[in-house]
Amino acid sequence: MSSAEIEACLRGERSAQRALYERYKGRMFAVCLRYAGSRAEAEDICQEGFVRVFRDLGQYDGRGPFEGWMRKVFVNTALQHLEKQRRRIQTDSLDGLDVADDAEASPFEDAPPAEQLIQLLQQLPPGFRTVFNLYVLEGYTHSEIADILGISVGTSKSQLLRAKVHLRRLLEKSLVE
Amino acid sequence: MERKDIRDPLEDYFRRTLDDHEAAPPADLWGRVEADLPPPAASPRSWWAVHRFAFVAGAIATLLLLALLDAAGRLYRQRATERTDAAKTPEQPATLTEKLAAPLPPVPLPRSGVQQPAAKALNHGSSPVNAGTYDRQQHALPAEYPAASRSKAAPIPPLPWHEHAAVLPPVHALQETPAPAEKARNQAAPPAPQRPSSEASADVLLAEEAPLAGALAASGEPALPVRAIPSFVAMVDVRPALGTLLAPAPIRPARLPSGWSIGLYASCIQAPSATAPVAQSRFAQRMLFVSIPQPARPAWEGGLRVRKRIGLRWGLEAGLSYSEHVRSTAYISRFHFGDGRPTPGGGHAPRREYAHYLNTPGGTATVDFRMEPAKDSDPIPQGEIIRVRATFTEHTSLLRIPILASCSVGSGHLLGMARVGVVADIFLKNDLQLSSLISENARVRLATGMRPAVQWTPARDMSFGYWLSAGAVYRLNRHIALSVEPVLTGRFLHRDAQGQPLPTPAAFGGQVGVWYGW
Incomplete structure (x- = not known):
């Protein structure tokens, strides 16, 4: 430009x-x-x-x-x-959340194209989706996300983990189907 | 400590897939966006695009009108002179100059040998100053002399000068009888020539006659008889006799014939600090602004003007100049922390959003900024007084078109000059920069990672102002003059692009110029 x-x-x-x-x-x-x-x-x-x-x-x-x-x-x-839209970001605590360490999981080589990934993102709750977008796709840190959204750093981390768990399940489901 | 270096395959996959992803929006989205945009016709530049031609056309029309008035004035004076010349008869000169320029009546031939005293002196080469003693009353012509009447109703046909000899009275008779040879020459001489109708006719006449009288005296010929010279002619005749010693010096014309002059000038204008802006509540804050004037920099202006003299003292001027100005002003806004709009972020204590509203001579601006507690563990009460110092710098470049009326007083080398008129200001550059934004309350700071947003609405591209100056003009010679004038200038009411009125402070300064006239 x-x-x-x-x-x-x-x-x-x-x-x-x-x-x-x-x-x-x-x-x-x-x-x-x-x-x-x-x-x-x-x-x-x-x-x-x-x-x-x-x-x-x-x-x-x-x-x-x-x-x-x-x-x-x-x-x-x-x-x-x-x-x-008054879609308040969920601020659920990490307490009691069983999150598996799946960093070694297999990559999604046969995943659907970008449109399907966007559809999966839109199925996430707004809080999860926002934190996932800001962290993964925009590159913000958790402290920056906390400043932007007015939440704590721990809440931002928990939202990201929950978003990833949801996405992984949705993705596996879509692959199976 | 965050560990963004740990690569998650899921994150990598989403990032790699969606990073450069594009999606097609609906076809009617641009129409919806365009409907929300302000119409382009409302932009100030398009307003100027329409009016600049009108202004240039007005300036050209003014100059053409001046030229037309000048030509009409010349034509009127020429015709008036012609009418005056045609209306006047040679027998009725109105002024001394015209009397001098009028043709002399035929000169009678002296019959007897009595010569006039003045004529004697003249014919014998002595100073013609004595001719001034000639008294017409003592040598009044008798009633039978036909030339005594100069009335227009009864014009007298000119007679050959030798025919007047028969009617001359004895008092006009010469004391010395002319020689027969001289008499014969006088009878054969032609009538007296018409004097040239110019102001210097008397000088020309004497200059022609004096050598002749001297030559006749030197040759032994008898002196020519005196001619009857009217008294007013004789009185003027002293000038060539005195020479250049007592004669007045050549009169230098006080004004140049064309009346046009062109000048280069430079001005230094000192504008006072901007007036305190009007506080406006945007998010229900109680904003109180205090303006802190900075040491103002003067505005420099240089340009060119053309002046046309109209009448003896008045004139019209038009020109073009460029001006540049940098103004820096600090504002302090004072409000309560709870007056701001709550916004996300800021840890335990919420952030608050505030807004400055500025109203400066160059335009209006809205500055949005957010503040948060300096420490998360130190909650800020709602009534905490916050002071924020914001410093703004305006950079303005102007193209100025003055149209002034001028009046000069006095004569000689030193004149007084006053100018008054209208100035059109055209913004070439009009920027506002937020130089600094500082919280004066240590418990509150500007939100980290959030830059203040400045929405600047500049003034309309064109505005009108006034110009008053009065000073002295020193004429170095007929063509070049220097001028020094104090100046008072300012703008009339002007508005920003959205119609908001802007402050119009007056500015003071000085102007120096050099003028060339022709």
């Missing part, structure tokens, strides 16, 4: 805004699908995310990659959307 294209978008030129939309719509909509519980919800997040990108484009200082900045905007939009 060149500075001239950004300037054109800031001036409100529809052609430049449409070009930016066409360039990033696929990747950003995939991000929205991962955080949303349904496709319709992902569409709402994607619509709001693009509006915020065009509104806050002047805040992009050009120091990092533009797609990274745009991705953060969409993630924040998704989180705020979840907050609006």
